[in-house]
Amino acid sequence: MHEEFLARFRAIAPSVEGWSLRIVEERMESVATRRDVPMPCSLRQDRGAMIQIWDGGATGYAATSDLSNEGLRRACERASDWARATRGRTVAEAGTQPIATASGEYASNVLRPWDSTSVAEKLDLLMELSHALHPDPRILDWSAALYGERIDSLLATSAGGHIAQRTEIVMPMLSVVANSGSHTQRRSFGGDAFARQGGLEILEQTGFTSAAPRVAEEALQLLDAPNCPTETLDLVLAPDQMILQIHESIGHPLELDRILGDERNYAGTSFVRLDMFGSYRYGSPLLNVVFDPNHASELAGYAFDDEGTPAERQYIIRDGILERPLGGTTSQNRAGIEGVANARASSWNRPPIDRMANLNLELGHDSFDRLIAGIERGVFMQTNCSWSIDDSRNKFQFGCERAQLIEDGELTQVVKNPNYRGVSATFWRSLAGVGDASTAETLGTPTCGKGEPNQLARVGHASPTCRFENVDVFGGE
Amino acid sequence: MRDYFFNLAERLCGQIHADEVLLCSFSGEESDFVRMNKSAVRQAGNVEQRSLRLELIRGRRHAQARYSLAGSLAEDEPMFRQALADLRIRRDASPEDPHFLYATEPHSSEEIGTNRIPRAADALDAVAEAGSGRDLVGIYASGATHAGFANSLGQRNWITHHSYNFDWSFFAQADKAVKESYAGFEWDPGTFEAKLAAAGERLRVLERPIRNLDPGRYRVYLSPGALWEIVELLGWGGFSLRAHRTKATPLLRMVEQGAHLHPSLDLREDTAHGVAPPFESSGFHRPDQVPLIEGGRYRECLVSPRSAVEFDVATNGASGSEAPNSLGMSAGSLATENVSRELGRGIYVSNLWYLNYSDRNACRTTGMTRFATFWVEDGHLQAPIPAMRFDETLYRMLGENLLGLTRERERIFDPGTYCERSTRSAHLPGALIDDFTLTL
Incomplete structure (x- = not known):
């Protein structure tokens, strides 16, 4: 069907620079229960469809x-009108935004398709x-829910992309x-973090089907803590x-469009x-962060971003030193610095941004x-809630x-309403321990907000359990 | 668009069986978006989108689906013949829903605003001129937004607004900026010029050296825009009947322990004076006003049709999230022009940012000051301060420590555009508060 729409478009495509x-076609189904109903x-x-026109040194979209x-x-016509109306008034020349020339395909690896079980079976x-x-x-x-989504996209350009x-x-x-009484606690199965690419095999991989008794028990524990x-x-x-800590205090501050002032x-x-790129000490030597669009089953995997740039794994921070920003080709051209393939749009109705x-x-x-063995007195926190x-993206406060x-090196009493605060520029330098594969999870969130007009993006984060020294922690009233 | 939706709904309602009921909800917009950075255009374009939500009912069984629309019967109607068949299969595979409720008494309404907004290209001229010689960043959004409802029982509702919302900042240095917005239904160059001039004045104060503050307790003035961030956060469960009955509300101490806010505080869902549709997707109409807090005490909840059945309470047409769309707070007696003098020595907060709960049971919230936030001494703005974190309970800030609310209120139109342009709004005063806790 998308090829048919492309053929329609080619027949009426204007004679312009590009x-x-x-x-984009999305199909989303949700099945849920609440209080056993x-x-x-x-x-x-x-x-x-999103159409972009390059004309007379400017671009417009519709x-x-x-x-x-x-x-x-x-x-x-509307995209062309906007290209004309903004000619000579843009923050960056139209040439900074590439017209994709690449061709290729990508598909999530799915073992058990969403539709392999009926709605009744999911219920x-x-x-x-x-x-x-x-x-x-x-x-x-109490509630239990399953969301399944399939997104098909086709990007075609006048340059053969x-x-x-x-x-x-x-x-x-x-x-x-x-x-x-006047005390309430909420416990969840990782918040909304267990979103992944794939099929219903994810339910077993994440432990979803056996998690309910633990989630309930831990909520009750918190009432007495x-x-x-x-x-x-x-x-x-x-x-x-960790995924929230990485997201807010590494991911967002390294977005190149923020650094360029767009946001x-x-x-x-x-x-x-x-x-700062190339020399700034972002964290301790234990800190290594990668942009990895090829990580199996992670939520935001793809082969090309929405500008058509091929996506490759890149180090963002290596041995604690900041190497490159999270900026797509347009931002890289504006800033004169190398980045990654991360120009993405939330759907057909929004243009790509970093x-x-x-x-x-x-x-x-x-x-x-081993991570906790040397800790005389500390706190282990789970599952973001604030x-x-x-x-x-510097002064932060997060709650779990x-x-x-x-x-004395062992987990003891459960405590409620845990919060901690710090400053991104110094927090990562206190990273004192990084867990191995047995402590790690591949997680993600479908609701990262940014952009004008606003856009929600799916982002993935994989992380082991980590230890930080000398952090200000506190609880409730 | 209205005629198209009603025609489509009519045809769809004609295809259902005698024992079925069909609910149709429409949402659409034709919007121009001009994104600015450094007083130049970053991205400019247009979005036309329409979607239709269908709910097919038989008895207490129902199924729902939302589809994007092309906007012409020739393109859309074939898809919906299949959609009705799919909905029947899904509905009949579902168990009866004990909490299902929809409006059965037709209540039709129509509101179509006149298009008085400027052409977007003309507005761009005004915006570009405003940014000349300054560092302007922000977004101009304008155009028509539509919402509609129709059902097979004969109810028809429609609302169209033509509006603009220019949400922008003038930057002085680093993260020091004056944020402003100009939103409405008819562009008035004089009003826009006045906003630019006022922003320019505050920009000059931002150019002064920063005054650093230690964490501690300060007397603060929260502008209506800053107060909006706080009442918006309360919308996360604060007024939801479901959250109240399941004890998940952040206002639990008001409900369970008789905690209260300042006696001068009245807060209501003010649909009559907002721009959000006065109807919801099951066909229920919203009353003009729902009193949420009166005299500092909790009054009523927002009740969705589903919660109405679950908890045996009448619905007041709230959406499924039971969050407010059109908050109104009563004015106080402080003259806005005197707030710096009343503040004396303290902090003038133009904007707050990124609020969240740090202890939901205590309704303790954390967040940051942002943009034009000033140290005030002897009743005058002295210097900008760095972004500071606060951590404070609602009961202290709008209860025992509330010194007063301004006589003048500001109407705030949400500039949000996630998925589609927001129709949420608020009408709020500013607030003078003592002992406001800054932590970082």
């Missing part, structure tokens, strides 16, 4: 859900889990709310908090400057026991669902 057509099954089918001949023709599984989520009357709310990609995603979710202490301690973060009115700027994609912290050599960071004290 054009691109990006068709099946929620109505929900389906979303979305399809549209997006439409009308893929008829007339709809595409009108969109071409049966969720009901079984739902029953296991409330073993105690203090659990007042032709890129077809299919992404399939499954996201399992469990959560419970437990209450005792004391508050996290207010102290400066060694902090050990589980992967389902200053909304998502913010960055404490990182262009002159996004994180898969940003991973490389494995170390310590088992979990995130806040300044517009330069659950924590345990570490005393």
